[in-house]
Amino acid sequence: MAAAAAVWTVAIGGAAIWRHQQFLSHRFDLGNMVQAVWSTTQGRPLQMTDAASGEQITRLGAHVDPILVLLAPLWWIYPGPELLLVVQAAALAAGIYPAVRLALKYTESALAAGLLGAWYLAFPWIVWNAFDEFHPVTLAIPLLLYAIWYLDEHRISTFAVLAGLAIITGELIGLTVAGLGLWYAIRYRRFRVGGAISLVGTAWTVVAVAVIVPAFSEGEASRYYDRFESVGGSPTGLLTKLFTDPLVVIEQLTSATDIKYFVWLVAPTAFLALLAPLLLIAALPQLGVNLLAEWSTAALPMFHYVSAIVPIVIAATIMALARFSARARIVAAGVALGAALLFLGAYPPRPGAQTFIFPETYPSERRRAMREALELIPPSVPVTATNRLGAHLSERRVIQLFPERRGAEWAVVDTRNPWLPGYGEAPDPRDFRREVDRLDRDPDWQLRFAREGVRVYERVS
Secondary structure, X not given: OHHHHHHHHHHHHHHHXXXXXXXXXXXXXXXXXXXXXXXXXXOOOOEEEXXXXXXXXXXXXXXXXXXXXXXXXXXXXXXXXXXXXXXXHHHHHHOHHHHHHHHHHHHOOHHHHHHHHHHHHHOHXXXXXXXXXXOHHHHHHHHHHHHHHHHHXXXXXXXXXXXXXXXXXXXXXXXXXXXXXXXXXXXXXXXXXXXXXXXXXXXXXXXXXXXXXXXXXOOOOOHHHHHHHHHOOOHHHHHHHHHHOHHHHHHHHOOXXXXXXXXXXXXXXXXXXHXXXXXXXXXXXXXXXXHHOOOHHHHOOOOHHHOOOHHHHHHHHHHHHHHOOHHHHHHHHHHHHHHHHHHHHHOOOOOXXXXXXXXXXXXXXXXXXXXXXXXXXXXXXXXXXXXXXXOOOOOOOOEEEOOOOOOXXXXXXXXXXXXXXXXXXXXXXXXXXXXXXXXXXXXXXXXXXXXXXXXXXXXXX
């Protein structure tokens, strides 16, 4: 299993680096994380340029994921976006260990455990998340798996360390930990310990959302509440909506897209995860958030929004096998592996498979023009760039997303990547073209490079 994890890390990590080098990654989000880690190494912990406003902020005002600070020492060893991509791949691969240990316990078969280890590495939403830029919350997948394993072994102190690391990958992970406490209390009738875990997990999320985010965003509530306008626009608004207009919430949770999302989540388990419903309770908070969100990628399992769900589904599938006879456990493990491979084969992460994570690659001449354009930009100067080019320019104090250019000295524009911040998930070619024309007419900016639709401008006044 260790050898398989190492090979997986090299193969998947290498492919993720290739994706970045093909200009398929983005300032929003890979560049955000690069800048936050780089700024930490410069003595400005988690500072970054806000993609929406162009202002300098501390990342904790957007997401509470201070685990990024722990990556700063690694950045001193190898500074570059590739570091984060390899760390993510290695972390995901490391989740095979607790998966196999749980499998040995619940199947009592080395063969079944080996099949489930291979199933873990082939699980499509784990593979896809290795290519979904870099997100601190993705690290919660292996951390929560380790936490579940240690909790199931009643090693509470070690569980606390792993759960503590997991909750600092994102503000909502505390609710997943709280769900694990509930599962532990009911399954093992250890209500005091389970209750304490639930209390601490819930408290973390409440403090993160209600205290930390406003403290680092000038007293403003989470910027992501606007993704839930139809169901109240905030946690308190959601509670009010549940009492005043519950049908709206029910409709939001049971749309055709949401049902498909749930099926896709459990299909690679051959639906075996459904046989351990008690543990699946821990996945309900994040699942509910994803289903309620008015943000289409939240209900697509190849995106990082599944990070708190996947480890629960993995562990539930493994524990469900204890229901079968010794021979049937091996067969069930093989069926799960087959389901994961079938799903991954039908929908592999490759160019053209998904418009954001894996769009079509650019022709070689265009990529060459993009590299030449980037070489013209002096290091450290404030710059504005379009989304894909910005992923390669984020190791600086100010890196804005085009068309924002207040204070920028250089601008790099990919005219065939017409995505604008604040316009949602879809590109807007007409408004994008308007912004490019406005820059062309601005006497304060002079065109320095133009080829293959790639343009570089310098502020001259």
